[in-house]
Amino acid sequence: MATQQQVSILTIGLDFDWAAANLQEKIDTAAVRAAVMKGLKTLDGVEGLTHDLYLFVPDKEERVYVGEIEKKLRERAWDGIVVGWGVRAQPDMTEVFERTVNLIKDVSPGSKLLFTGPAPDHFSAVKRNFPHLQPGKAAE
Incomplete structure (x- = not known):
């Protein structure tokens, strides 16, 4: 049986401490942190x-954060890149979202863009784009 090539996924999102200091009135940053970590665990x-x-x-x-x-995008050839909900869902983050997506397009054009919803289930986003992958023990 032929083995599938290793799939590499990068999730890019807002720093949790930054979000807590700057978006606390818009989102429950503790709940977001817990949800993201749970989603990544899948x-x-x-x-x-x-x-x-x-x-x-x-x-x-x-120029600094871009x-x-x-630099992170160039570390390896990423098969898929998840752009976090915090970057996408906040209207005042629209410019940051645009810069991030355009940077991904320019630096890593072969990567698929993956998106999670407000309750992150990273495995579902990965599975939609890489259907041969099966949930691991942590996701069951």
Whole structure:
């Protein structure tokens, strides 16, 4: 039986501490942190999958945080990139979302863009795009 190629997934999102300090009136940052970590846990133990989380602080100068994201994108060839709900769902984060998506398109054009909902289930997003993957023990 042929083995499938390893799938690499990067999740990019807002730094939890930054979100707590800057978005606390808009979102329950403790609940978001718990939900994201639970969503990421659904990727643990998935055979043929590696995943990483990169959280950034958007109130740094644009060239700084964009450069940091670019460096992470260039670490490896990512098969899929999840752009977090916090970046996408907040109207005042629209410019950051646009910059992030365009950066992904330019730096990692072969990567699929994956999106989770407000209650992150990362495995569902991965499964939609890489249907050969099966849930790991952590997701069951």
